[in-house]
Amino acid sequence: MANIVEPTIFELSSPGRRGVTMPASDVPEASLPPKELLRSELPLPELAEVDVVRHYMKLSKFNYSVDDGFYPLGSCTMKYNPKINEDTCRLPGFLFTHPLQPIETVQGNLALMFEMQEWLKEISGFAGVTLQPAAGAHGEFTGVLMMAAYHKLRSDTKRTKMLIPDAAHGTNPASVGMLGMQVVTIPSDERGNVDLEKLKAACDDTVVGMMLTNPNTLGMFDEHIEEVVKLVKDCGGLMYGDGANLNALLGIVRPGDLGFDVMHFNLHKTFSVPHGGGGPGSGPVGVSQRLVDFLPSPLVGIVEEGDDEMAPLYGFVTPKNSIGRMKAFHGHFGGGLVRSYTYIAMHGPDGLKDIAQYAVLNANYLQARLRGTYHIPYDRICMHEFVMEGQFEGSDVRALDISKRLMDYNFHPPTNYFPLIVHEALMIEPTETENKDTLDRFADALIKIAEEAKTQPELLHNAPSTTQFGRMDEVKAARELVLCCWLPENYEA
């Protein structure tokens, strides 16, 4: 029998125990639906409020979080999440507005959304923005749908191929797969740029477009970005920008100015929406002039112009050739847009540029400190992140072992085994919200671990040893597939 560190909420249940009680009914009693429409049992836990609080407090302490310490997870932008955002997004005016209220009663929400659309357009250099997509991958799917709709409206039906670099996130090909298009993989060159010759060979009149992450997942800004964009456009394709790495570009360059046609934002990365253990995120999408008519519906617009005395009336508008609705209602308003709006408002244009500059400085500083100890296959000035190899000549230590050992030094590991084109990849993104002391401690720990890999490799193979839990048996989980639990068998309610 496995040792139980914390019982499940079901195991903690005791028949007849009560948490929050609801008021008695104040209306005459109506008869229930016929018995055959009612459920026979409700096997849910019964606990007192204090039981619930202690359970979740205990669980919370099993987690490592940004509030605990350094979380250099490459490509995820685990920056500090300002506390003020938690207050603004919970203002009663936001919390208690129903998404289907008449627009006259929610002008505050609509003004915020309208301004957010304008701000994101200005930051990215695009002509239109939808706030509807719920997450980055959802934004990608939105973008790819618009690209397909653009070609379709022009009756350009032979375009079925999407060009995707080998360093891309898995969501790129998966988004394309959802539309039944074919993926053509474009390799990277030795400096971490798109291989121009290979790209040229792939560009023809069957190309829908290209999905490019820039800076890419190696942390490299493509040195030939203008040629890449030109090649794709010359063959009639559209340029998709994966905005995962936008943190490096705020106030530095606008993807719209570089010729991109469409890009998703990750508000949970760049604009400090907390990651919440995996979500909710928020993935607005910006588009160039030629795609504005295809944006999902509805968008927020001005439905009655204002004047000196009257504010304009905000409402919803539907783009002419809209691909349709991506989700119910209007996007991740409360948890996503309000937090990001607060964050952008507090930074202003100079503050946003500072974010990118310091994110890039921190990454380059760490890269400089680790160069020489770890092999960095694409070694030049990086953007907000860099990738190094977690392996050493003549040692059986792997990137995974290094990651697990970092936990013993009380750091969250970097991203492992991604991008796929680097062996034993360790992808490190420090973000701008870490100080020099933290970066130095982290670099010192990695240098020490490299030494341990030579002298005491078992320390790495057996890591972590100081954490509450050790390495998990992932094969058992996948083979036995215990995916939920129930009330204990002898439970009598």
Add this chain to the structure above:
Amino acid sequence: MNTPSNLKYAKSDEWFDPATGTVGISDYAQNQLSDIVFVEILVEEGEEVTVGKAIASVESVKASSEIYAPAAGKVSAVNKGLSDKPETLNSDPYGEGWMIKIESGQAGEVMDASEYEKYCEGRSH
């Protein structure tokens, strides 16, 4: 690495038995995939397959791979028990872990055992 000499091997790591038409994945492939937790055979008995057609999808704890037909012809049998015991692909890739049989199958580009061994060694660096 186990590579029975009576079998032929495709570059994409399937084996093909010219005598019986049986198809599976090589010992090298199961080892690369590591612990296999899911197999789905994508073709049915009686279906015609061409060389390179995806005949199965395999997932391990860390990887996912499609299995392609190394030969063309009509599928005469499918190993139906495999989906309940995907780990058989790890433990017995040339026996109980067979996937399909292709009746009078015409092999595509395949290697013999020694060529295949060299090919695998070349990839492990």
Add this chain to the structure above:
Amino acid sequence: MTYIPISSAERDAMLKTVGVKSLDDLFEAVPAKHRFPELNLPPALTEMEAAAHLGELASTNENVREHLISFLGAGAYHHYVPSVVDHMLRRGEFYTAYTPYQPEISQGTLQAIFEYQSLMTNLTGMEVSNASHYDGATAAAEAVNLAYAQYRGKRKKLVLSPAVNPQYREVIRTYTQGMGVDTAGDDAENHDGGPEALIPLIDESTMLVTVQYPDFFGRIYDYTDLIKVAHEKGALVCVVANPTALVMLKTPGEMGADIVVGEAQPFGIPLWYGGPYLGFFTTKKSYVHKMAGRLVGETVDVRGNRSYVLTLTAREQHIKRERATSNICTNQGLLALCASVYMSTLGKQGLQEVANLCYQKAHYAASELSKLDGFGLCHTEPYFHEFVLCCPKPASEVNQYLLDNGILGGYDLGKDYPDMQNHLLVAVTEMNSKDEIDTLVEILKEM
């Protein structure tokens, strides 16, 4: 530089280590003509100013707690959220953690999701639940993806009930536009038939039948017969369910459903002007490999501790790439936690009280409203906490009149169903007191 903890002296030392003179020198790979654009954005606010500005925006709204009596539902419901819920959500350990890729230091998130999965399967009567989707609408669309993948594109017909939430139907149309799906039944002018009207549409090319429970008009149907027919034709059935109603009603699992999805916003998530919400997705074990989304499974660690990991990850986009069922990476982890704390705090009895209050108050409201001249219930089927009220005037006029009297009326069904211009979808929850309901009746009486 509000959140950047680096002094100028430290910055200079770091630049020296990197080997560049200034921060701007780090960006030479960026084309010079586009480098460092002037952004036309308002100047930075301090925290104090931002708090005031956001407070002002929020107070421009009329909200359902302070200003308006609400009978509006149609996919988002105003329920009481016990205080404990937000206290737990505000734990930085939960909300500032990422997807639990490193299980040794993520057991909090992992066990919470495992418990969420368990709560949802117990509620729906299904065998497995994933770690959640963006919302009910996208979960319903992902059910189509599952069915499409299950039949490997060989079956392309979707039988979609016209009484599924219109926004969900729109999202399904958006999601499937590249798949060549042939949709039957989704006809806004023929919406009254119930399950019997769908049965003849199911044939051997049908991959999925999608119905709602209670349906968009609030009607409760037992889908057992429909599901039986679908299974005879080899099709899967997806039931879009309201979680509060499931506390009281026969589970879709008991009816034989293959997939049960829905919007879990009613379980502790604020209205928040439409999001973020929580799409739940539950199914049978045999479809788990085709299900999108994250999944947590139980295992042990090297020290013999029971623990949890993300499992079957090879189905997902980061490994399977273009062959994955979906591109989703999200689990709405924090909101799954929200729903779990909500369900645990109310517990079995508290949830039953909530469901019963919704039911009783909706039936009181329906009974009083239908006594008014010119008003009446449009349907005779059993309903839970939402029903269609036939009005003597267009619903838009009724709503405007109610709004002038501080009441957020129901949902104007004429927007989606051309022959329902005088029809109002009214939702009543435990938040509506008898006084509020009586006020609604009084005001309508004077209309």
